[in-house]
Amino acid sequence: MPAHETSAVDSATSRCPRDRSPVAAIEFDPYDSDLTEPTVWNKYDELRSAGPAAHSPARGGFYLLGRFAEVRAALRDPESFSSASGHRIPTDGSQKSIPIDFDPPTHTDYRQIMTHAVSPDRVRQMRPFVQDLITDLVGEFRKTGGGDFVRAVALPLPLQVLTELVGFSVGTVSRFRELTEAMWSRIAHVDYSEARGQIYLLMQAELEHHRRERKDDFVTWLLDATANDREITDDERIRILSTFAVAGHETTMNASSTLVWLLVSRPGLQDRLRADPALAPRCVEEMLRYRTPAQNFARRTTCPVDIKGMQIPEGEAVLLSYAAANRDPERFPNPDQFDPDRDSRGHLAFGWGIHQCMGAALARSELTILLETLCEHPPLRLTDDVRWSSLQGGNHFGPTQLPLTFDE
Numbered sequence: 299m300p301a302h303e304t305s306a307v308d309s310a311t312s313r314c315p316r317d318r319s320p321v322a323a324i325e326f327d328p329y330d331s332d333l334t335e336p337t338v339w340n341k342y343d344e345l346r347s348a349g350p351a352a353h354s355p356a357r358g359g360f361y362l363l364g365r366f367a368e369v370r371a372a373l374r375d376p377e378s379f380s381s382a383s384g385h386r387i388p389t390d391g392s393q394k395s396i397p398i399d400f401d402p403p404t405h406t407d408y409r410q411i412m413t414h415a416v417s418p419d420r421v422r423q424m425r426p427f428v429q430d431l432i433t434d435l436v437g438e439f440r441k442t443g444g445g446d447f448v449r450a451v452a453l454p455l456p457l458q459v460l461t462e463l464v465g466f467s468v469g470t471v472s473r474f475r476e477l478t479e480a481m482w483s484r485i486a487h488v489d490y491s492e493a494r495g496q497i498y499l500l501m502q503a504e505l506e507h508h509r510r511e512r513k514d515d516f517v518t519w520l521l522d523a524t525a526n527d528r529e530i531t532d533d534e535r536i537r538i539l540s541t542f543a544v545a546g547h548e549t550t551m552n553a554s555s556t557l558v559w560l561l562v563s564r565p566g567l568q569d570r571l572r573a574d575p576a577l578a579p580r581c582v583e584e585m586l587r588y589r590t591p592a593q594n595f596a597r598r599t600t601c602p603v604d605i606k607g608m609q610i611p612e613g614e615a616v617l618l619s620y621a622a623a624n625r626d627p628e629r630f631p632n633p634d635q636f637d638p639d640r641d642s643r644g645h646l647a648f649g650w651g652i653h654q655c656m657g658a659a660l661a662r663s664e665l666t667i668l669l670e671t672l673c674e675h676p677p678l679r680l681t682d683d684v685r686w687s688s689l690q691g692g693n694h695f696g697p698t699q700l701p702l703t704f705d706e
Contacts, residue, residue: 319607322348327356328387328594328617328692335686338593338695339634342622350606357387360596360615364622366629366646368605372597372618373650376401379597379616381653386692389596389615393494396537398595398653405652407525412538413656414523415464415516421659427462428664431455432671440675444703448555452700455664456550463660464542465515470504474543481544481691494540501539505532550661552591552687552696557665559697560585560636562678567638571673578669581638582662586624586647588636593621594693595649620646621695676704 324345327333333341345352345364352362363369372379382401383389394400397408414420435451442450457471477500481493508517520535560581561567571577596617603610610616624645625633648655655661672678685699 319349321361321608321610322352324348324352324354324362325356326352326354326362326617328689329357331688334688338621338689339625342619342625345619345622346626349608351608351610354617358615360387360389360617361610362617362619363605364619364626366623366626369618369620369623369646370650372616373646373653376652378599378601378603379618380600381405381597383596383598383615385595385597387596387615387617389598394537395541396534398541402652403526408534408538409652409656411520411523411525411530412541414519415542416656416660418659420463421663424459424463424660425663425667428459429667429671431458432664432667436668436671436675440704444678444681445701447558447700447702448551448697451668452551452554452558453547455554455668456547459550459660459664460542460546463516464539464546465508465513465517466504466539466543467507470500470543473500474547478544478548497540497543498536501536501543502532504539505535546657548690548694549591549655550657550664552694553586553661553665554668555697555700556589556591557582557585557669558672558678558702559684559700560589561669561672562680562702564636568673568677570638571669575670575673577638578666578673579662580642581669582665583642583645584636584638584640585665587630587642587645588624588633589696590621590624590645590647591696592647592655592693593689593695594619595653620649676706678702679705 326341326345342364345362348364350363350365350368352364354360354362363372380401381399382394384394384399397405397412400408432455435455439445439447439450453475457474460466460474461468461471477493477497481497504517505521508515509521512518512521517539520538523530523535525534561571567581571581594617596615599610599612599614599616601612624630624647627633629644630640630642648658648661680701681703682701684697684701687695687698689695
């Protein structure tokens with residue numbers, strides 16, 4: 299047995315397995331357009347029921363982990379479960395995103411640079427801006443009699459926060475969503491280089507604009523940033539900005555609209571929040587567990603890895619399902635129930651370990667302020683059916699239309 303069979307720290311894996319069990323087969327294609335509401339959750343139930351590990355023949359074949367203990371163990375073991383081949387299926391290592399598609403020490407260097415934009419001090423500094431922005435967006439939504447919450451509030455919220463946080467110009471931000479949607483529409487067909495290329499050119503133009511007109515913002519700071527005493531290249535800067543542009547708005551948009559959908563679809567929840575605003579952070583955490591916005595991330599094994607008697611060979615793609623893990627009844631009893639009174643801490647919505655989401659604190663702040671602000675207004679109610687996306691890019695999931703109005 300190789301000395302580096304696995305370094306996972308949980309009992310979910312074993313260094314010296316004595317018996318091998320067959321890995322269950324499952325039909326799972328993360329880009330299947332049928333994976334929407336509610337079928338996506340049924341598929342995750344099937345994944346967990348299949349066993350500690352499963353295998354899908356889709357997209358050239360890959361393994362899947364969907365139980366909490368196994369997913370967390372893999373996240374804690376970046377030496378055995380490498381990110382260097384990419385975080386999407388298929389993991390071919392092309393068009394790598396910074397920092398998520400890198401292993402230490404390169405990942406560590408990139409993460410230190412990017413954390414400058416979302417440090418605890420920066421998140422605290424952003425709070426008044428976020429509060430004023432949400433107050434204005436919700437106030438305008440009420441003034442116009444409601445409408446589609448996704449387009450009116452959930453989308454402009456993270457885009458305008460990014461403008462302030464990173465220093466993107468208004469013209470650049472206005473293109474984010476269009477280009478991101480174009481990328482998701484092509485990613486299922488593997489060839490999404492054109493959409494990514496347009497995002498790259500947009501970020502390149504943003505970088506050049508700041509090079510000509512330096513400002514007190516992250517983009518300008520990035521022009522002089524170093525990685526382990528090495529000046530980073532413009533290509534690295536552009537890919538760092540691309541990560542902020544895409545990841546910085548997609549997940550928060552879905553989380554915001556999902557949170558508000560829960561607010562209006564759970565009887566009595568709005569009344570409870572008005573009576574006890576301290577419940578808001580717990581509602582946010584439970585939403586993140588119950589309706590994980592960013593659901594699946596891929597790794598590739600660097601050695602044979604044993605998952606409770608099931609071996610995944612070296613060099614295999616493995617899809618880690620955060621969403622399936624967050625509904626594991628072994629970790630969260632009655633997982634299919636939204637329960638703001640449960641202790642949801644320790645969920646995997648933001649990942650775990652070295653790749654844990656850098657923007658988690660900012661996202662939590664935005665979501666909590668949004669919930670608190672909405673409860674200062676009359677109750678909300680649905681005016682039509684909610685429309686849901688399929689798994690965008692095999693990962694992102696949330697409402698695409700949330701028609702609401704206030705009961706004045």
